[in-house]
Amino acid sequence: xxxxxxxxxxxxxxxxxxxxxxxxxxxxxxxxxxxxxxxxxxxxxxxxxxxxxxxxxxxxxxxxxxxxxxxxxxxxxxxxxxxxxxxxxxxxxxxxxxxxxxxxxxxxxxxxxxxxxxxxxxxxxxxxxxxxxxxxxxxxxxxxxxxxxxxxxxxxxxxxxxxxxxxxxxxxxxxxxx
Amino acid sequence: xxxxxxxxxxxxxxxxxxxxxxxxxxxxxxxxxxxxxxxxxxxxxxxxxxxxxxxxxxxxxxxxxxxxxxxxxxxxxxxxxxxxxxxxxxxxxxxxxxxxxxxxxxxxxxxxxxxxxxxxxxxxxxxxxxxxxxxxxxxxxxxxxxxxxxxxxxxxxxxxxxxxxxxxxxxxxxxxxxxxxxxxxxxxxxxxxxxxxxxxxxxxxxxxxxxxxxxxxxxxxxxxxxxxxxxxxxxxxxxxxxxxxxxxxxxxxxxxxxxxxxxxxxxxxxxxxxxxxxxxxxxxxxxxxxxxxxxxxxxxxxxxxxxxxxxxxxxxxxxxxxxxxxxxxxxxxxxxxxxxxxxxxxxxxxxxxxxxxxxxxxxxxxxxxxxxxxxxxxxxxxxxxxxxxxxxxxxxxxxxxxxxxxxxxxxxxxxxxxxxxxxxxxxxxxxxxxxxxxxxxxxxxxxxxxxxxxxxxxxxxxxxxxxxxxxxxxxxxxxxxxxxxxxxxxxxxxxxxxxxxxxxxxxxxxxxxxxxxxxxxxxxxxxxxxxxxxxxxxxxxxxxxxxxxxxxxxxxxxxxxxxxxxxxxxxxxxxxxxxxxxxxxxxxxxxxxxxxxxxxxxxxxxxxxxxxxxxxxxxxxxxxxxxxxxxxxxxxxxxxxxxxxx
Amino acid sequence: xxxxxxxxxxxxxxxxxxxxxxxxxxxxxxxxxxxxxxxxxxxxxxxxxxxxxxxxxxxxxxxxxxxxxxxxxxxxxxxxxxxxxxxxxxxxxxxxxxxxxxx
Numbered sequence: 001x002x003x004x005x006x007x008x009x010x011x012x013x014x015x016x017x018x019x020x021x022x023x024x025x026x027x028x029x030x031x032x033x034x035x036x037x038x039x040x041x042x043x044x045x046x047x048x049x050x051x052x053x054x055x056x057x058x059x060x061x062x063x064x065x066x067x068x069x070x071x072x073x074x075x076x077x078x079x080x081x082x083x084x085x086x087x088x089x090x091x092x093x094x095x096x097x098x099x100x101x102x103x104x105x106x107x108x109x110x111x112x113x114x115x116x117x118x119x120x121x122x123x124x125x126x127x128x129x130x131x132x133x134x135x136x137x138x139x140x141x142x143x144x145x146x147x148x149x150x151x152x153x154x155x156x157x158x159x160x161x162x163x164x165x166x167x168x169x170x171x172x173x174x175x176x177x178x
Numbered sequence: 179x180x181x182x183x184x185x186x187x188x189x190x191x192x193x194x195x196x197x198x199x200x201x202x203x204x205x206x207x208x209x210x211x212x213x214x215x216x217x218x219x220x221x222x223x224x225x226x227x228x229x230x231x232x233x234x235x236x237x238x239x240x241x242x243x244x245x246x247x248x249x250x251x252x253x254x255x256x257x258x259x260x261x262x263x264x265x266x267x268x269x270x271x272x273x274x275x276x277x278x279x280x281x282x283x284x285x286x287x288x289x290x291x292x293x294x295x296x297x298x299x300x301x302x303x304x305x306x307x308x309x310x311x312x313x314x315x316x317x318x319x320x321x322x323x324x325x326x327x328x329x330x331x332x333x334x335x336x337x338x339x340x341x342x343x344x345x346x347x348x349x350x351x352x353x354x355x356x357x358x359x360x361x362x363x364x365x366x367x368x369x370x371x372x373x374x375x376x377x378x379x380x381x382x383x384x385x386x387x388x389x390x391x392x393x394x395x396x397x398x399x400x401x402x403x404x405x406x407x408x409x410x411x412x413x414x415x416x417x418x419x420x421x422x423x424x425x426x427x428x429x430x431x432x433x434x435x436x437x438x439x440x441x442x443x444x445x446x447x448x449x450x451x452x453x454x455x456x457x458x459x460x461x462x463x464x465x466x467x468x469x470x471x472x473x474x475x476x477x478x479x480x481x482x483x484x485x486x487x488x489x490x491x492x493x494x495x496x497x498x499x500x501x502x503x504x505x506x507x508x509x510x511x512x513x514x515x516x517x518x519x520x521x522x523x524x525x526x527x528x529x530x531x532x533x534x535x536x537x538x539x540x541x542x543x544x545x546x547x548x549x550x551x552x553x554x555x556x557x558x559x560x561x562x563x564x565x566x567x568x569x570x571x572x573x574x575x576x577x578x579x580x581x582x583x584x585x586x587x588x589x590x591x592x593x594x595x596x597x598x599x600x601x602x603x604x605x606x607x608x609x610x611x612x613x614x615x616x617x618x619x620x621x622x623x624x625x626x627x628x629x630x631x632x633x634x635x636x637x638x639x640x641x642x643x644x645x646x647x648x649x650x651x652x653x654x655x656x657x658x659x660x661x662x663x664x665x666x667x668x669x670x671x672x673x674x675x676x677x678x679x680x681x682x683x684x685x686x687x688x689x690x691x692x693x694x695x696x697x698x699x700x701x702x703x704x705x706x707x708x709x710x711x712x713x714x715x716x717x718x719x720x721x722x723x724x725x726x727x728x729x730x731x732x733x734x735x736x737x738x739x740x741x742x743x744x745x746x747x748x749x750x751x752x753x754x755x756x757x758x759x760x761x762x763x764x765x766x767x768x769x770x771x772x773x774x775x776x777x778x779x780x781x782x783x784x785x786x787x788x789x790x791x792x793x794x795x796x797x798x799x800x801x802x803x804x805x806x807x808x809x810x811x812x813x814x815x816x817x818x819x820x821x822x823x824x
Numbered sequence: 825x826x827x828x829x830x831x832x833x834x835x836x837x838x839x840x841x842x843x844x845x846x847x848x849x850x851x852x853x854x855x856x857x858x859x860x861x862x863x864x865x866x867x868x869x870x871x872x873x874x875x876x877x878x879x880x881x882x883x884x885x886x887x888x889x890x891x892x893x894x895x896x897x898x899x900x901x902x903x904x905x906x907x908x909x910x911x912x913x914x915x916x917x918x919x920x921x922x923x924x925x926x927x
Contacts, residue, residue, distance in 0.1 A: 011827050015835045022839050022862055026846030031854060038858050041839075045865050052876045057889055064893050069861065069900045076854055076904045080911045090849045098848035101811045102841040108815050109840075112822060113833040120829060120877050131886065139883050148887050155894045162898035166905035803919060804848050804856075811844055 010051055017044040029089070031077055039070045056136055181222060182248045182270050185280065185323070188219050189316035193309050200305030206295075212308040213291040216315060220284040230277045231687055243692040245273040245389065250325050261384035269325035271388060274688040275471055275545055279322035282552045283461050285675070287315045289556065289668035290456040296665035297452050297563050307347060307450065314340035318461050322468060326386035327376050327426075330469070334372070334433070337462045338365050344453040345446050357445035364442040368432020375425030382408040382418065394475045396534060396691070401479045408480070423481040427470060427488055434466025435518045436525065437495040441750050443518055447510040451566060454510065455559030459517050460552035467524045467548055474541055474690060478533045489529020493624045496522035498747070500634035504641065505744035508572045509562050512642050513555070516598070519631060520551050526628060527613040530620035531690070538690030539697065540620070543612035546684040550605035553675040554597040560669050561591040565646060567665070568658035574642075579651035583658040586666040588647050590673040595643045597676045599636035599711045602704075605680035611704045618703055632707050636714030644722040832873040840866035853907045853917040857900065864896045 018041050025037035042065040049058035140152050192215040196208050203211070230236035230243075238244040250269030257264050291311060298304055317336035324330035339362075346358030380386050383403055395402045400409070404419060411418040430436075435443040446458045457463070470477060470488060477485050496519045503515035524544040531540025564587045569576050581588040597604035600611070610632060617625040660666065686694035721729050733740045742748065839862060846859030868889045875885025911917050 005826070007827060011831070015831075018835065019838055019842070022842045026842055026850065026855070026859055026862070031852055034855060034858055038861060041862065042865065045869065048869065049872060052872060054872060054876070054886060054889075057872065057886060060890060060893055064897050065861075065865075069897055072900060072904050073854065073858065076907060079908055080854070080917060090851065094849050097808060098845045101808050101815070101848060102845040104815050105811060105844060106837055106841045108819055109837040110834060112818075113837065114830055118829050118878065131883070135883060136886070139887055146882065146884070151887075151891055155891055155898075158898050159894065162901050166901045169902065170905035170908050804850075807844075808848050811848075 007051075010047075014044050014047050014051065017041070018048070032074070035070060035073045035077060038073070039066060042066050042070065054131060056131060056133060180248065182226060182272070185219055185222055185226070186270070186316060186320055188215050189312045189319065191215070192312035193316060196305055196312060197309035200309055203305060205300075205304035208305040208308050209291070209295045209298075212312055213288070213295070215312065216284070216288050216291050219315070219319075220288045223280040223284040226272065227277050227281050230272060230274075236272070236277075238692075241693065243274050243687070243689075243694075245271065245692070247271055247325055247389070263385040263387060263390065264380065266328045266386060267326055268329050270323040271325040272323070274692065275468065276322045278545060278549060278688060279468060280319065282549055283315065283318050283322065286456055286460040286552055286556045286672075287311070287318075289560070289672055290452045293455075293560050293563070293665050293668045294450070294452045296662045297567060298450060301450075303347065307344075307453075310340050310343045310347075311453070311456070314344065314457060314462070318465075321465060324388070326388055327379070327391070327473075328386040330472070331369075331373065331376060334429075334465065335369065337457075337465065338362065338369070338433070341365075341446070341457050341462055344457060345449040347450055347453065348448070351448070354448040357442075357448040361442040361446045364439055365432045368439050369429050371425045372429020372432075375422045375427075375429065378418065378422035378425065379404075379408075382411070382422075388472060392473065392475045394479060394533075399479060401476045404476050404480050417481070419476075420481045420484050423473070423477055423484045424487065426473065427466075427477075427484060430466030430469040431491065432466070433469075434463050434521050434525070436466065436491050436522060437498055438749065440495065440499065440518050441746075441753060444511050444514040444746070447508075447514050447572075451510065451559060451563035454514075455556045455563070458514065459555040459559050463517060463521055464524065464548050464552070467521060467528065467544060470525070470528050471541065471545060474528065474531070475533065477528075478531070478690075485529050485531075487529075489526050489621065489624060492522040492525030492529055493627045494522075495519070496526065496631045497627055497634075500631045500638065501743050502746050503638040504634065505740060507574045509565070509574060509577075509642060509646065510559075510572055512638060513558055513562060516558075516635065516639065517555055519635065520547070520555065520598070523610070523613055523628065523631070524548055524551070526624055527616055530617050530624060532620070534691045535689070535693070535695050536697070539612060539685075540616035541690045542685050542688050542697070543609060543616050545688045546682075547609035547613055549682075549684070550597065550609045550676070550679050553672055553679055554594040554604075554606060557590055557594040557669060557672040557676055558598070560665070560672065561587050561594065564661040564665055564669070565591075567661055569654065574645045576652055577646045578649035579647070580658055581647040584660050586660060586669065590666075590669045591647070592643060593673045594676055595639045598639050599715060600632055600707055601711060602708065603677075603680065605676055605678070607704070607708070608680035608699070609684075611699055611707060612697060614703050614707055615700045618700075629707055629710055633710035633714040636711040637718050640715045640718035641722050644718055648723050650725040829873060829877040832869065832877075836866045836869040836873070839869070851918050851920060853910070853919060854904075856919070857903050857907070861896065861900070864892060868892050 021037040021040040021044070025034045025041060028034050028037065042061065046058045046061040046066065049055075049061060139147055141147070141149060143149050192212050196203070196212055200208050230246075236244055236246070248270040250267045252265050253268050254266040256266065291308075294307065294311070298307055301307070314337060317333045317340055321330055321333035321337060324333060342358050342362040345361050346354050348354045349358075376386070379391070383391060384407070385391065385403070390403050391401070393402050394400070398405075408417075408419045408422075413421055428439075432439040443458060443463065447454055449458070477488075499515045499518035499522065503512050503519065506512045506515060524547050527540040527544035527547065529540070531538055531544065533541075564584065565577065565580060566572055568580070568584060568587075571577075593604065597606035600606045614625060614628055614632070617628050683694075685697040689695060721732075745751075843859045843862030843864075843866060846862065847856055850856045850859060871885040871889045871892070873885075875882065875889075879885070907917055910922060914922060916922070
């Protein structure tokens with residue numbers, strides 16, 4: 001395996017970005033910075049999708065996450081006062097407890113993953129080409145096997161409910177307005 | 179089913195109506211309502227008595243009195259194949275003694291109802307008083323017409339309750355509350371024996387029914403059922419029959435205030451006087467006598483030893499109570515001890531009685547004395563009520579010379595005194611005479627004892643009479659006056675009964691074997707008792723007609739005996755010593771310590787453990803989502819590890 | 825493409841538990857929400873990677889990834905609305921000081 005092949009360099013670069021900024025985004029004391037780090041992570045994950053030749057997914061990731069959700073976070077942070085500087089330090093005990101849980105989880109998951117012995121599909125490399133957009137459209141718009149019209153419609157209703165719900169929840173009480 | 183159920187239903191209905199709705203009625207209306215209801219019951223009782231004694235209704239084919247079961251509902255059916263008759267029923271049994279009791283109860287109760295309208299006028303709780311009177315009348319009627327011993331026990335307890343309620347009528351007075359508790363506890367204690375006796379009896383005979391229990395075979399001289407089931411069985415050296423019947427008698431002794439259960443009756447005088455007249459003189463306290471009379475064939479044939487005990491307890495109690503009565507100064511207490519003494523008389527008569535024909539004279543005499551005693555003792559109590567009403571005191575010292583002020587009370591009280599003293603031709607003469615005849619025939623010791631008691635009775639009654647109506651007038655706070663009409667009219671009616679009930683042919687009506695027979699006054703004995711009574715009256719006249727110092731001198735010469743007697747021989751103190759010092763102080767203290775430290779300590783330990791554990795573990799329920807998430811993650815990791823690698 | 829699938833799994837596992845760690849230690853509601861986004865993305869990587877490496881001729885993992893993104897977006901929108909409301913009522917979004925539902 002050629003360690004310095006383009007594939008490897010791109011993958012490790014993306015992985016490093018994801019892990020480092022992910023870690024920073026959960027440990028930084030400044031919440032706005034955390035949002036920024038999160039943005040980098042999401043961006044790198046979009047890169048990962050591109051690396052796996054899922055262009056459409058990468059586009060969705062970029063537009064929904066990087067373009068929508070992070071912006072929402074930033075708005076929320078700015079709407080909620082005094083969150084630019086989160087000064088309160090996290091206690092060492094809490095860090096220890098969280099660290100134990102996380103490391104134990106990592107250990108179990110990795111041991112399992114390495115022991116499982118995945119049978120990699122030999123045709124993976126040829127299929128690394130871009131996914132046909134028409135195939136995606138067909139998959140979303142049919143009711144046959146391996147077609148997902150129902151989840152698609154369900155998610156559209158979910159989104160509608162979310163829009164209404166968000167408006168209702170975030171709305172000021174009428175009594176408060178008075 | 180016919181009208182007789184109304185005898186029980188009407189008083190009960192009155193109790194419910196006055197008890198539940200009384201607070202909406204005016205006192206006068208509730209009194210009138212109760213009296214009206216009872217008037218109907220009285221009329222029905224008299225009609226029943228008329229039918230039973232004077233028409234074919236009560237006549238069996240062979241000329242004997244019939245025992246009639248009017249109705250008999252099964253309330254609890256405990257029967258099975260091996261005991262087909264064991265069931266608790268509520269019914270109505272008419273036989274001579276129950277019909278006679280119907281008349282006694284309704285008559286006295288009616289008089290008390292009318293009398294109370296005057297006596298209780300303006301009292302708080304007037305409606306309550308009438309409600310409880312109705313309850314009592316219901317319970318007492320139910321008791322005497324009981325078809326089985328368990329029904330009798332139920333109503334027995336009911337009269338106990340109504341007695342308790344009436345004694346504690348003035349429940350703001352601590353002494354009344356104490357007296358009510360005392361009466362209830364003492365009689366209840368005796369009832370425990372009664373219940374055990376019932377259970378023993380029914381365990382062997384497998385029935386509660388009086389008719390089956392008292393069925394006798396005169397040829398074989400046995401009470402058939404009891405003999406066949408219990409005969410010859412022994413327990414701790416005594417026959418089971420004797421034990422059971424003795425226990426049942428002890429229940430009766432509690433209700434009838436026989437020694438040593440007599441202590442409650444004098445204190446029960448804390449209740450309103452008319453209630454005392456009804457319950458603690460005329461009706462409820464004779465329930466014990468009635469109980470023994472009801473089971474008389476069983477006692478006679480199967481447990482003559484118990485009958486002897488009854489006779490001697492009766493003899494002792496009558497003497498004992500008569501002596502105490504001579505020393506009391508509270509007029510109601512004197513009457514209370516007199517009641518104890520007279521009931522003991524009836525017990526003696528039952529105890530010495532034989533069975534069948536003229537041998538059953540004691541039985542007849544007992545019931546007769548029950549009747550006459552109810553009449554003259556009710557008269558005495560009501561007259562005492564009039565006197566108390568007039569002078570506002572129970573103490574003799576507040577009285578004297580009242581004959582000038584209260585003519586009607588004076589005459590009726592006098593008549594009743596002569597009756598209880600046994601002076602010809604008043605009722606007491608006849609009934610007491612027959613008791614003495616029966617005692618003479620059976621047991622000379624008891625005869626002399628009872629004759630002496632007759633003298634004592636005459637003495638203390640006339641002591642009372644002279645002290646109240648003659649003697650020296652004290653300074654009255656306000657001039658005594660005659661009681662209102664609704665108080666003296668019942669007195670007059672009852673004194674009519676007092677005068678004439680001696681002439682009723684009781685032996686034709688009431689006998690052990692239900693067949694009428696003739697009795698005649700045995701003159702030597704009658705004259706003997708009359709002479710003794712006259713000596714008693716004469717002594718009382720000398721000592722108490724005018725104020726003089728002879729009584730004090732006599733009291734001083736036998737000072738210690740007088741003190742003992744006036745303190746009722748310290749029986750109450752003995753009870754208090756036993757209960758307070760021995761039971762409460764000794765046994766109960768240890769039990770209380772055990773309860774407080776071991777039982778409670780164990781419970782405290784349980785509570786402390788629960789509390790501590792929950793205090794320690796409640797931190798788990800912190801409400802912090804992050805902590806829950808951590809536990810969740812660790813749980814998932816643990817489960818995954820276990821599932822995959824173990 | 826010669827990177828073994830385990831490498832991707834290491835990446836996603838680490839990212840997942842970074843998210844878990846954040847969820848446990850963060851005090852700020854928005855911070856917790858960000859941690860959840862990290863967790864969701866880690867899962868998404870797994871979906872996509874399994875699709876690509878194990879069943880390259882199918883689209884299931886791809887479609888699931890799509891739906892996860894949709895659901896995450898919806899969830900975030902609602903959560904932020906709630907957070908804003910909470911802040912408006914409590915003047916605070918520290919998890920430890922929001923105890924109105926306790927008791």
